[in-house]
Amino acid sequence: MNNQITWKNHIWALAIFAGCIASALTYSYLTSKINLLCIMFFMPQFLVKVILFIPLLASIYILIKHVFLHNTQRNTFEKLCFIVNFFLFAFTCIDRIVLGGVSDIVVANMSSSQKGLNFFATMSYILTHNWKTFYTGIFHTLELAFVGTIIGFVVAMLLVFLRIAKPDKRDAEWIQALKLTGNAFASFYVTIIRGTPMMVQGLIVYYAGFRLIRSIFPGMSVSELNGIYSVFLASAITVSLNTAAYITEILRGSVEAIDKGQMEAARSLGLSTWQTMRKVIFPQAIRNSIPAICNEFIINIKDTSVLNAVGMTELMFMTTTVAGTYYVYLETYMITAVIYLILTICMQAIMNFFAKRMDMPVQHGVPSSN
Numbered sequence: 001m002n003n004q005i006t007w008k009n010h011i012w013a014l015a016i017f018a019g020c021i022a023s024a025l026t027y028s029y030l031t032s033k034i035n036l037l038c039i040m041f042f043m044p045q046f047l048v049k050v051i052l053f054i055p056l057l058a059s060i061y062i063l064i065k066h067v068f069l070h071n072t073q074r075n076t077f078e079k080l081c082f083i084v085n086f087f088l089f090a091f092t093c094i095d096r097i098v099l100g101g102v103s104d105i106v107v108a109n110m111s112s113s114q115k116g117l118n119f120f121a122t123m124s125y126i127l128t129h130n131w132k133t134f135y136t137g138i139f140h141t142l143e144l145a146f147v148g149t150i151i152g153f154v155v156a157m158l159l160v161f162l163r164i165a166k167p168d169k170r171d172a173e174w175i176q177a178l179k180l181t182g183n184a185f186a187s188f189y190v191t192i193i194r195g196t197p198m199m200v201q202g203l204i205v206y207y208a209g210f211r212l213i214r215s216i217f218p219g220m221s222v223s224e225l226n227g228i229y230s231v232f233l234a235s236a237i238t239v240s241l242n243t244a245a246y247i248t249e250i251l252r253g254s255v256e257a258i259d260k261g262q263m264e265a266a267r268s269l270g271l272s273t274w275q276t277m278r279k280v281i282f283p284q285a286i287r288n289s290i291p292a293i294c295n296e297f298i299i300n301i302k303d304t305s306v307l308n309a310v311g312m313t314e315l316m317f318m319t320t321t322v323a324g325t326y327y328v329y330l331e332t333y334m335i336t337a338v339i340y341l342i343l344t345i346c347m348q349a350i351m352n353f354f355a356k357r358m359d360m361p362v363q364h365g366v367p368s369s370n
Contacts (some may be wrong), residue, residue, distance in 0.1 A: 122331045130322045137318030138339065144232070144307070144314060145300035148239025153293060155240060156247035161277065162186040163252050168273065186248065193245035199306040201242060206234040206310040235312040239300055250292045254285035291360060294351040298344050305340075315339065 127134070162182035167175075193201070213229045214220070220228075258281055266276040308317035315336060323332035 119331060122328060123335055126322060126326060126328065126332055127335055130325075133318045133322055134315070134335070134339065136313065137315035138343070140232075140312070141301060141304050141314040142343075144235055144239055144304050144312070145297055147236050148243050148300055148304075149293070149297040151236070151240035152243025152296075153247055155244035156251055157282075159186045159189065159244060159248040160251040160255065163190070163248060164255055165273075190245045190248055193242055194249075197306070198238065198242050198303055199309050202235060202238040202307050202310050202312075205238045205241070206231070209234055209237070231311045231313075234310060235304070235307045235314075238307065239304060242303075243296055243300060246296055247289075247293060250289050250296070251285055254289045255281055257288070258284055287360075290358070291351070291355055294355075298347050298351070301343055301347065302340060 162179075163186040165179040165183055167179050209229050210225065213225050217225065217228070262280055263276055266280045267273070271279070304312070304314050305316035307314060308320060311317070319332055319336040323329045326332070
């Protein structure tokens with residue numbers, strides 16, 4: 001008998017412990033349906049309870065043997081008991097989660113009121129009766145993330161040029177001064193934007209823009225001012241400015257990763273700094289940055305949720321509206337969490353598909369928020 005404690009024995013002990021818990025849960029659940037089991041198998045209640053209790057009793061025995069008696073030898077009976085517990089627990093999960101969830105959906109679709117329904121049925125009721133509201137929120141979320149990423153990329157192209165511009169001895173003094181000023185401005189901008197939350201930025205952009213428009217058109221009413229400076233416009237500006245700061249750093253890292261000999265070779269051929277950046281450096285840097293820029297788009301899908309603070313009718317705003325209508329919050333927010341998860345996973349799969357076609361590195365997992 002080999003009683004030596006190894007990592008495999010620890011894993012087996014944990015598996016037996018999990019099997020013990022699973023069999024206890026299964027026994028508790030199946031005995032609640034004792035009448036149905038008796039009818040199905042044509043057996044008395046006592047015999048059914050004994051049969052269901054055997055795996056639980058065997059699991060307790062094996063757990064005591066391994067943990068308290070330190071007997072780590074595994075035999076056929078223990079393995080068979082573990083397999084039986086696994087299938088019983090799987091059967092319970094399928095019966096309760098899958099079949100029960102389908103039953104809840106059917107009940108929810110047939111019900112005229114969501115009162116009295118359980119968790120999954122309530123989620124199904126809310127989703128089936130408010131899918132247009134969620135669809136509107138999804139559309140505005142994707143629209144805002146797309147517009148913000150595109151504009152942010154364009155702004156980042158200018159900022160990264162200022163960020164990496166360094167005074168050259170061959171430049172005139174006023175050009176060297178402009179490069180220093182531009183570099184300081186880009187560095188200051190990136191630091192401020194990356195150091196503050198998007199929600200705060202959105203509030204500042206919205207109220208500052210509204211005050212600016214009001215000062216230009218003092219005679220206009222609030223509704224007329226909102227027609228000029230809408231919530232979507234303020235939100236798009238916020239996402240664009242925020243995205244520009246992050247993409248600037250992405251592009252700067254890509255530019256600095258390119259061999260410096262390419263810059264020197266282009267300059268030796270008579271190209272100016274701007275021509276070298278436009279024709280030699282930037283095309284390579286942008287291609288290398290495409291996966292990270294695509295990840296920024298996926299991040300924006302999630303981060304736009306904070307813009308409901310300014311009244312942007314994106315997915316989170318619509319979720320709050322639905323939750324306030326039914327006074328049901330947990331189920332409604334669970335629906336939104338699943339929607340966000342599906343959106344991010346689908347977008348990541350699309351990006352990876354094009355990355356493979358372009359012979360670029362594939363991103364694994366979902367990118368974290370900024």
